[in-house]
Amino acid sequence: MIDPDLAGRLHFRHRLPDREPLAPGRHDLGLFAERDAVLVVPAGLDPRRPCRLVVLFHGGGGSAARILPMLEAHAQAERFLLLAPQSLFPTWDLVIGGHGPDRERVSVALAAVADRFLLDPDRLCFAGHSDGGSYTLSLGLANGDVARHLIVSSAGFLSVHMQVGAPRIFLSHGVRDEQIPINRSARIHVPKLRDAGYDVTYVEYDGPHAHQPPIVAQAVAFIMASAA
Secondary structure, three states: OOOOOOOOOOOOOOOOOOOOOOOOEEEEOOOOOOOOOEEEEOOOOOOOOOEEEEEEEOOOOOOHHHHHHHOHHHHHHHOOEEEEOOOOOOOOHHHHOOOOHHHHHHHHHHHHHHHHOOEEEEEEEEEEEOHHHHHHHHHHHHOOOOOOEEEEEOOOOOOOOOOOOOOEEEEEEEOOOOOOOHHHOHHHHHHHHHHOOOOEEEEEEOOOOOOOHHHHHHHHHHHHHHOO
């Protein structure tokens, strides 16, 4: 039997918050001495009601500061919490050699948010671009009981050793992506995901290896509608 930790299972369970909610704005959560997790709390969020949370994973060589603009305006407009963990090394552990410290750091960050906000279990989403998209897809399929929706942008690969739950997936990729060619990634992944029974919304766009604002808006509309 495979070790759940090595398969990417998160040690996170929803709970009732027991600390005061954070004020609107960006917050370093104070969990790690280096590359701390960042939480965006939108103005107008009612912390007494179950909250939608999107966990956003940066690309290789990236950071929370660089990836947050992908979704921060949407978080403010739609009033969802936006959590940006950061990999311990330049990219996610899974890309380097397998699930390890980053999986643990994500669990800790999720628990810290749940300590302050009542999270809606049906409205928790993983999202990411490039290496962050690969991490979203791989970690999300192993934790479909935690992440009910996945936004996957320009992912290079998926590595799944344990499938749990059935998250709904929005997957997009640029046809002019030279860094991660679409024929070696999305066009292979999507048929396999659908054959495995996953509900996949797939969008190809005329663009390079970069997330496009109109496609990101479609992805946000997807999670808002499907989790309504």
